Amino acid sequence: MSDKPYQNKAVIVTGASSGIGRALALRLADQGAWIALAARDAQRLNTLAEKCCRRSVKAIAVPTDVTDEAQCKALIERAMAEFGRLDMLINNAGIGATGLLEEFPNLTLFKRVMDVNFYGTVYCTYYAVKHLKLTQGRIVNISSLGGKAPLPYNTSYIASKHAVHGFSDSLRMELSRVGVSVTVICPYWVVTEFHERLMDKDGTPRGPQGRAIYSKKTMTADQCAAITLKAASKRKREVLMGPGWLAVWLRMIAPGLMDKITIEMVLKPAVRRAKKAQSKE
Numbered sequence: 001m002s003d004k005p006y007q008n009k010a011v012i013v014t015g016a017s018s019g020i021g022r023a024l025a026l027r028l029a030d031q032g033a034w035i036a037l038a039a040r041d042a043q044r045l046n047t048l049a050e051k052c053c054r055r056s057v058k059a060i061a062v063p064t065d066v067t068d069e070a071q072c073k074a075l076i077e078r079a080m081a082e083f084g085r086l087d088m089l090i091n092n093a094g095i096g097a098t099g100l101l102e103e104f105p106n107l108t109l110f111k112r113v114m115d116v117n118f119y120g121t122v123y124c125t126y127y128a129v130k131h132l133k134l135t136q137g138r139i140v141n142i143s144s145l146g147g148k149a150p151l152p153y154n155t156s157y158i159a160s161k162h163a164v165h166g167f168s169d170s171l172r173m174e175l176s177r178v179g180v181s182v183t184v185i186c187p188y189w190v191v192t193e194f195h196e197r198l199m200d201k202d203g204t205p206r207g208p209q210g211r212a213i214y215s216k217k218t219m220t221a222d223q224c225a226a227i228t229l230k231a232a233s234k235r236k237r238e239v240l241m242g243p244g245w246l247a248v249w250l251r252m253i254a255p256g257l258m259d260k261i262t263i264e265m266v267l268k269p270a271v272r273r274a275k276k277a278q279s280k281e
């Protein structure tokens with residue numbers, strides 16, 4: 001296999017304005033790909049597009065809110081108009097919200113998480129498929145270990161990522177006859193803006209303290225991007241990062257025990273932290 005499998009390949013990356021998406025774009029630019037960068041923050045996208053173009057590649061910023069089906073359609077059309085082909089779609093845009101389900105004041109936030117993480121993926125994929133069939137292209141969906149292993153206090157996020165897996169695994173079979181691959185990436189923690197933006201039940205982002213969970217050993221966005229692009233080039237089905245295999249395997253053989261461990265290690269500390277924060281208000 002070529003050491004630059006994405007050279008002169010046309011790629012769309014959603015959620016490209018920060019974190020893993022941005023790192024994917026920069027790695028793709030280094031390989032000479034043509035990139036359509038999508039997210040809502042136009043300024044960040046323009047700066048990134050300029051940076052990519054300085055590496056002598058074609059890169060365009062296409063401000064897009066992936067919760068809007070019409071904007072997703074327009075994103076795919078714009079990339080096709082610019083590049084004349086589409087070789088890979090990376091559905092990476094994602095958000096999260098935490099809290100006990102019963103404590104959310106209503107379901108608006110729950111639906112928003114589903115809209116970004118799941119329907120954003122569905123909309124972009126739906127409009128891209130006919131173009132990807134012409135190039136025997138690739139679909140890459142950035143999920144999470146939470147798409148394989150349930151986590152309390154995160155019902156909307158976990159449900160949205162499980163939905164991404166069901167969608168991807170079914171679609172993979174539909175597209176296998178036309179040579180389009182579907183790769184699902186399940187990162188563990190990655191140093192990005194994700195945990196700063198992670199919202200509480202009222203929609204308030206966690207802020208800089210969200211980064212407290214990272215250590216020196218936490219994977220960087222660039223490392224995650226490198227693993228992702230390698231897996232997509234090999235048309236792998238799924239990549240589990242960090243303790244992914246262990247969690248999935250344990251859940252398969254002892255689901256009740258895994259529930260107990262997860263409740264002790266995740267749910268109880270999360271509820272304690274939330275109560276402590278509330279008492280300080």
Ligand SMILES: NC(=O)c1ccc[n+]([C@@H]2O[C@H](COP(=O)([O-])OP(=O)(O)OC[C@H]3O[C@@H](n4cnc5c(N)ncnc54)[C@H](OP(=O)(O)O)[C@@H]3O)[C@@H](O)[C@H]2O)c1
Nearest residue numbers: 015017018019020039040041066093094189190192193194
């Ligand atoms: N970081 C982790 O530990 C981790 C672990 C497992 C999985 N993941 C997954 O990795 C993916 C990338 O997240 P990240 O860690 O790189 O977080 P991040 O730095 O917060 O990036 C999230 C990206 O999604 C975009 N986005 C959010 N809402 C959007 C919308 N409505 N329309 C279009 N774009 C939208 C954001 O851009 P704008 O705000 O400009 O729209 C941003 O570019 C997500 O799917 C996340 O679930 C992350």
